[in-house]
Amino acid sequence: xxxxxxxxxxAKPEWVGRADCKHCAIxxxxxxxxxxxxxxxxxxxxxxxxxxxxxxxxxxQGEESNSIYSIRNGLVKLIQSLPDGTQRIVRLLGPGAVxxxxxxxxxxxxxxxxxCQEVDICRIPIETMKQLEKDHPNFNEQxxxxxxxxxxxxxxxxxxxSSGPIRNRVxxxxxxxxxxxxxxxxxxxxxxxxxxxxxIDTSRETFNRVIADLKANGVVKKGExxxxxxxxxxxxxxxx
Amino acid sequence: xxxxxxxxxxAKPEWVGRADCKHCAIxxxxxxxxxxxxxxxxxxxxxxxxxxxxxxxxxxQGEESNSIYSIRNGLVKLIQSLPDGTQRIVRLLGPGAVxxxxxxxxxxxxxxxxxCQEVDICRIPIETMKQLEKDHPNFNEQxxxxxxxxxxxxxxxxxxxSSGPIRNRVxxxxxxxxxxxxxxxxxxxxxxxxxxxxxIDTSRETFNRVIADLKANGVVKKGExxxxxxxxxxxxxxxx
DNA sequence: CGAGTCCTTGAAATGGATCAAACGCTGTGG
DNA sequence: CCACAGCGTTTGATCCATTTCAAGGACTCG
Numbered sequence: 001x002x003x004x005x006x007x008x009x010x011a012k013p014e015w016v017g018r019a020d021c022k023h024c025a026i027x028x029x030x031x032x033x034x035x036x037x038x039x040x041x042x043x044x045x046x047x048x049x050x051x052x053x054x055x056x057x058x059x060x061q062g063e064e065s066n067s068i069y070s071i072r073n074g075l076v077k078l079i080q081s082l083p084d085g086t087q088r089i090v091r092l093l094g095p096g097a098v099x100x101x102x103x104x105x106x107x108x109x110x111x112x113x114x115x116c117q118e119v120d121i122c123r124i125p126i127e128t129m130k131q132l133e134k135d136h137p138n139f140n141e142q143x144x145x146x147x148x149x150x151x152x153x154x155x156x157x158x159x160x161x162s163s164g165p166i167r168n169r170v171x172x173x174x175x176x177x178x179x180x181x182x183x184x185x186x187x188x189x190x191x192x193x194x195x196x197x198x199x200i201d202t203s204r205e206t207f208n209r210v211i212a213d214l215k216a217n218g219v220v221k222k223g224e225x226x227x228x229x230x231x232x233x234x235x236x237x238x239x240x
Numbered sequence: 241x242x243x244x245x246x247x248x249x250x251a252k253p254e255w256v257g258r259a260d261c262k263h264c265a266i267x268x269x270x271x272x273x274x275x276x277x278x279x280x281x282x283x284x285x286x287x288x289x290x291x292x293x294x295x296x297x298x299x300x301q302g303e304e305s306n307s308i309y310s311i312r313n314g315l316v317k318l319i320q321s322l323p324d325g326t327q328r329i330v331r332l333l334g335p336g337a338v339x340x341x342x343x344x345x346x347x348x349x350x351x352x353x354x355x356c357q358e359v360d361i362c363r364i365p366i367e368t369m370k371q372l373e374k375d376h377p378n379f380n381e382q383x384x385x386x387x388x389x390x391x392x393x394x395x396x397x398x399x400x401x402s403s404g405p406i407r408n409r410v411x412x413x414x415x416x417x418x419x420x421x422x423x424x425x426x427x428x429x430x431x432x433x434x435x436x437x438x439x440i441d442t443s444r445e446t447f448n449r450v451i452a453d454l455k456a457n458g459v460v461k462k463g464e465x466x467x468x469x470x471x472x473x474x475x476x477x478x479x480x
Numbered sequence: 481c482g483a484g485t486c487c488t489t490g491a492a493a494t495g496g497a498t499c500a501a502a503c504g505c506t507g508t509g510g
Numbered sequence: 511c512c513a514c515a516g517c518g519t520t521t522g523a524t525c526c527a528t529t530t531c532a533a534g535g536a537c538t539c540g
Contacts, residue, residue: 080395090399106388111395144344144387148341154394154395155351158320158328162402165496192518201402201404202496205520209520212521406527433486445489445529448489
């Protein structure tokens with residue numbers, strides 16, 4: 001078992017303000033795409049818009065679940081721990097994703113949510129969710145779609161990032177990163193090597209060696225900021 | 241990457257009859273626990289109760305999704321394939337589980353569903369589901385619980401069966417099998433070694449060697465039917 | 481009883497883990 | 511602006527877990 005960098009203390013978020021869902025730039029991908037303009041003022045009033053820096057902890061496994069969260073920007077990791085201390089990153093979520101859905105059916109969060117790259121996130125109290133479910137017949141469908149999306153991600157995590165030789169997992173991981181935050185120009189922003197290694201259940205060293213190998217093959221090149229990588233998507237796929 | 245035994249042709253099910261949900265012995269764990277007696281006769285009428293033998297295929301990834309299924313008895317495996325042919329078992333479902341939920345939000349099934357051990361299963365058309373969602377305010381909550389259950393299983397699959405050394409995965413898998421079909425006397429019924437190896441992403445030989453080792457340790461003993469295994473639950477846990 | 485299928489075991493080859501050390505950033509203070 | 515400290519990354523060498531290949535054994539079905 002490999003270690004995930006120890007959980008940081010929950011950092012204080014910066015409070016950006018009440019969310020302005022009506023004018024939210026990414027509303028079509030979000031939870032509220034089906035609502036009418038008239039709903040936005042009153043029902044959505046209790047929604048806060050927050051900003052968290054890297055390593056901040058948004059919620060913790062086992063903690064009482066009062067809200068769900070909708071990511072506007074940035075990247076977060078969902079970590080699950082077993083009673084014996086084993087832990088693993090089970091999902092990586094980017095813009096448009098919703099997390100903490102378990103708040104709708106249970107008492108506590110099932111995961112710990114940590115920030116990878118500075119996030120801009122909206123916190124939606126479950127009361128608001130229940131209200132919307134009651135008043136808006138097809139709101140439920142939106143919620144169900146988010147359950148499905150999580151399940152799809154989990155399944156992909158199993159086949160793409162937890163099966164077969166490390167080399168393939170790394171390649172699939174890089175392509176998945178590109179998908180999550182569709183970087184222009186096929187450029188991705190890397191996480192820490194420890195995190196990336198933990199994601200595919202390998203060691204930092206091995207992960208690194210695979211990347212080095214891919215660079216040698218010419219299918220990835222280093223971007224400007226050294227935290228960035230340029231992918232040759234077709235080339236990568238052909239190595240699978 | 242390890243091979244999963246090739247998909248069998250879809251075997252013909254035996255039609256047991258229209259489901260008798262009202263008197264179903266395991267209704268409390270099932271989808272319809274919240275319905276009133278009066279609903280059972282008309283709304284649930286189109287539900288068929290089917291029986292499939294080992295290796296039968298209930299539905300296929302990509303196929304049009306018209307129904308969801310509720311397992312009364314037996315054991316099935318959910319398999320997902322990538323375009324390049326890679327495939328992996330992503331879930332194992334037993335009595336009380338519901339599968340094919342994606343029929344409620346999409347056009348096609350996301351997995352292939354194969355029988356491991358003879359199943360008794362109910363097929364529920366999506367029209368029936370939509371009807372129930374419309375008429376019964378809290379039916380949705382039941383459905384959501386099933387989404388959550390799948391997600392929990394997927395997450396456990398990731399940490400428990402796809403992380404860390406093979407020995408640990410095997411131990412957790414054995415305990416999980418016990419959970420799924422709570423065999424009396426701590427006895428589980430084994431799948432084929434190929435399947436079990438595929439589940440934890442290892443080779444048949446390695447899986448076998450670990451089992452042999454656990455037998456030597458005295459924490460598992462062979463049951464009568466050679467397809468059965470008796471577990472010393474505490475002993476197994478202590479080896480993690 | 482024999483054929484087929486699945487399980488078991490052994491020996492050799494390999495991929496990945498681990499340990500240890502050097503390197504290269506990035507930010508800080510002089 | 512430079513030097514240095516600190517942290518995360520890179521590389522090398524060794525060791526071990528797991529895979530792979532090969533062959534033998536056991537159960538099941540006709």
